[in-house]
Amino acid sequence: MDIPQHRHCQMCGKAIPLDEKFCSEECREKYVEFLKKKRRLILIMYVILFIVLAIALVTIFYT
Ligand SMILES: [Zn+2]
Numbered sequence: 001m002d003i004p005q006h007r008h009c010q011m012c013g014k015a016i017p018l019d020e021k022f023c024s025e026e027c028r029e030k031y032v033e034f035l036k037k038k039r040r041l042i043l044i045m046y047v048i049l050f051i052v053l054a055i056a057l058v059t060i061f062y063t
Pocket residue numbers: 009010011012013014022023024027
């Protein structure tokens with residue numbers, strides 16, 4: 001079984017040529033949008049973590 005060198009579209013997983021990252025312009029745009037959402041989610045998680053940590057510290061110092 002000989003499978004030619006290829007990679008997969010980062011968005012939908014379709015087989016694409018080695019020098020490509022996405023199978024279509026649509027997938028590229030979707031991926032960029034997905035990354036933006038992921039980055040925002042990570043930021044929100046850091047903010048929540050910071051708040052929880054701040055509450056924990058305050059609780060430790062004032063009890
Ligand atoms: Zn795709």
